[in-house]
Amino acid sequence: MSLVQSLDEALTAITDGIMLVVPREVCGVPMAATRALIRRGVRDLHLVALPTSSLQADLMIGAGCVATLETSAVSLGELGPAPRFTSAVLKGSIVMKDATCPALHAALQAAEKGVPFMPLRGLIGSDVLKYRDDWKVIDSPFGNSDPIVLLPAIQPDVALFHAPLADEYGNVFIGRQRELVTMAHASKRTIVTVEKIEKRNLLDDPLTAAGTLPGFYVDAIAVAENGAWPLPLPDTYKADIEHLALYAKMAASEEGFKEYVGKYVSAEQPQPASW
């Protein structure tokens, strides 16, 4: 199968129960792909949001796609709390693995390097550490009574994000959003949606090469114009604040959320594959 696929084809590797890593709210969130996953009815995901999330996690939780959420915070920012996330945690309908931002970055870096864990400062004395059975404290072998936290590597099954541009070789321009590279390096497979595909090689020019995820790491690409909407795409377009405010209002109740999904997710016509 060609690297460039329709959105639904590109997402076939995201099956029920896998560990999926997605980027933070302003970093190229694959919202068109998220809506396609909800339409397909994916279930029981272990969602890792690096290191935080907003609309994406809230929408996926509300739609019943998520069994476990691993992240440092979920909020709609100035629009207030993330209502479906809050409700799910209070009801106990998802398993919440609370983290802290640098712990998620470090655990993915461990996977990137193929090592089993990464040490991290801080955390000792916090309840974030207390409730994480998978994190350990050791006495640093290089110190003298120097306790330090070890975080097991996070190797997601799939990394999924949205970017402005790919080339015909599957190289993806990510600009300065370097965490997208870490996500792809750490994960078994990487699926990317892009605004457009150009007939060129991004690795030919050092100026673009420095901001490019090589196609070597990429398993599937789908074109999704405006694919981060209503969230922003860095250096490309801004958030649709009016729509996000509408979401915040509708998602405040379960009925309102269902209405939102019906109107803006279920009824959406997926774009045909083209470039």
Added chain:
Amino acid sequence: MTFLPEELLADQIANFIGDVRHVAVGNASPIPATAALLARERGKGRPYVSLLGSAKNTFWTDGGRELFDCAGQGRIDVFFLSGGQIDGQGNINLVEIGDHAHPKVRFPGSYGSAYLYYVVPKVILFRTEHSRRTLVPKVDFISAAGVSEPNVHRTGGPVALITNRCLFTFAEGRFTLKSVHPGHTIEEVIEYTGFDFDRPANVPETPAPSEATLTLMRDKVAPQLATLYPQFAAKIFERRESSLVA
């Protein structure tokens, strides 16, 4: 010149920042951002100010981890944190109210606090709701601990807590009332604070921002804030001509 409460707080925070190399301000923190930019105006370009969430006001090119790597190395001198609850030992709670198995209230989460609180030398706590609900004897969940055992690597921690009513300093695991803002009283601070704190015999009133500071804030800082915090900049700084000039 008359001034708004936000201007008083920003002035006080700027004093706490002092002469340092790098101040970082988290998302959705307009008053700390005002203070950091005020400190930079006073210092003629020093400290370097990073306003997270704004590509124009940060230099990061190595992904989200760069901020934390910078902090871990001591390259960030001042940061700001808040909490749904803050207790008398300087513990902050950004996670939940109630029993962990069955919380009554859920907040967004700890963000980077469980790390940054330990490695940034001056963390200024900031909470504009000063009540027994927010300033509690003991937090329900410790996102980040105010103090650590002596053998735990710790190059940072809280130095102050500023609220809508007063300013506390923090040292050796306790808060000390430093000053009470104009229009508020010590009795009121005691009444609305859920934790025990130290209090010298004479607690001064928080000094009003000087005319020079207000001019700097309104003429130099406000325009820089307008892109990132348009509503805040409009509310605090553009209203003054009609209602606030003495």
